[in-house]
Amino acid sequence: MTIAACPGCVVAAPSADAVARSLTESEAALYLALPQIRCAACIAGVERVLAKLPSIQAARVNLGAKRVRIVLLPGHDASAALQALNSAGFEAHELDAAALRPTSDDTGRRLLARAAVAGFAMMNVMAVSVAVWSGAGDITREMFHWVSAAIALPALAFSAVPFFASAAVALRAGRMNMDVPIALAILLAATTSLYETFAATGAHTWFDAALSLTFFLLVGRYLEHRARATARSAAAELTALELPRATRLTAAGRETVDVAALMPEDRIALAAGARIPVDGIAEAAAMVDRSALTGEAEPIAIASGDPVCAGEVILGAPLTLRVARRAEDSTLRRLAALVEVAETGKHRYSGIADRAARLYAPVVHGLAALAFVVWWGLTGDLHHAVAVATATLIITCPCALALAIPAVTAAMTGRLFRGGVLLKSPTALERLAEVDMVMFDKTGTLTEGLAQLPDLDPAPASVALGLAQASDHPASRALAIALAAHSPAALSDLHEVPGEGVCGLWNGAPVRMGRGEDGPALYLPNRCIPLPLYERLRTGAVAVVEALQGQGLEVAMVSGDTQARADALAARLGIAQVYAGVRPEDKAALVHSMAERGKRVLMVGDGLNDTAALVAAHASLAPATALDAARVASDGVMLRGDLCAVEEILRLARRARSRIRQNLALAAVYNAVAIPVAVLGFATPLMAAVVMSSSSIFVVLNAVRR
């Protein structure tokens, strides 16, 4: 056995991270996304490749987040690392560090620290309490109470802060949330227990109950936070993938600059296939794909001097662009800002948790107050009345109830995440479960943006490519892109006849590509091959439409494209409701009108033209290939290319809803038994500890079962 094979030595490895961390604040730390790593060998491989590079000081792979953090020596950039990784077979992309930085998980770490303190205190206090419960005598009992107080009070002061803070915020805003009863119970338990300790009345103390309550709830909160933080950081990573760099042309040559640093009148070079980062003026004729903004599937020809917008894609050939507006003023950003404003409206949706809290808190507080008044009135014993009220609050305290919903959302969000779906909004699952109509955008969602030809034999394909490359007609351009895998045939005497197409000579015989019966066709000497331009259906499109209709959901298609194209595609998919030629603002209006008809619409879309509709819909999903604005606007992002994810999301969302209901019912049953016991004054701290933990465990187990 070599030394390094011993697990103890591997434990030393985190200090590599410490090395990297110490340099965090220097600008030289970068993240690379490694979407394909999945095992120990990948970690070792990546780190070995990077260790060989002279420009890299430290590197540490994070397998969970599928990325590597590298620290560069001053004056180097990541290109060497990217190149080395790619040639070693690891797909790597640079991530925008600025976009990722806020995701460093301080909240999670703080929650875990609080849970650790609460757990430590709970165990020690419980150990002492067991002695009391099993009948420790006067002095011992008193001393044990003092020990408990000494451990519990500082621990509670540190651990229970999140509940106090959240309750204070809610109360100040005049609202009620789950944290109000929790905070009140903890506070009351601590105060009365402290009083018992001082007065040495021989009554019960509730330090252990207050601590275990805090501990269980912190664990639940941490789990929920973790599930959501993973989803958020992956979403942030997607945003960061669109590299905010551009190649600026200056008198001295080319330089790479941040998009944010581009000024009007700068000239930037764009490669074929690049997404335009800022609004600008084209310096040459070009083909652009505007489908992301307008939904038009066909490439559009623009002339030299025409304006182009951020978000469009350059097709065919590289282009030089003169910047017209700074990046933060671009059309794209302004639309994104509008969406953001519209989005805040959706946050008003109140989840089951809030509604349950609004119902639950007054009932529990009312009962506790009632128990207090009745006991005081009947017995005249103020001390006993307070004890009963405290017991009522602790026993009924929403341990199971406050865990019931977070545990389910955490479990389901995590399961969806492993299946390649990121949910961003806390109430997304609930809203998804209520959906009864699914509206798909056509271009980019049901279909993959590019035109795709049916299979062609190599010879005709190369002729077609040769002809297509000779023309600037949109159809030719689309064909040339679709045929890019072939190599063009050697053609001579190429010329374009307006209205007829491109003609030429191939091995001495005349060939032509031009208008056919429907769509373009290729004319070879002895035959004619139609070249219908298909938009390729995304994987799973047919299956998902069928599955959704099978579940009794209405399925509709909405598109900015022409009626004929939309109808043709809808017929292939079996969608009856088609809305074609819809402009962006009308998409949102369409969603609104559906909502007025009582439909709860799930909008699935990817383009800028869909963002308003995504926001307006009851719930929304976007594929990972969608534009930033669309991903921001939607409740969830599907990382898989496969549309079947939609059906699975809806199924899991409905399952989550039924689990939440089961858990709430479980909590209700438990309270129905526990409340009378507490109100009648039979509850002891031991009973509270047992019942509280068992109910929490039941609820969590129900949430995580398959």
Add this chain to the structure above:
Amino acid sequence: MNILIVLIPVSVLLGAAGLAACLWTLRAGQYEDLEGDAARILLDEEPAFFSDEG
């Protein structure tokens, strides 16, 4: 009875030591890539970035 005066502080101190260790691991970022750390145990060689430091 008197033994409790010794035992209780000892048990609390031991617990506190465990707590301190837990907080230290938390600060050192050891829970940031649980999946990766599980996989790293399988690595049969020295971590790449320690080879030159010995």
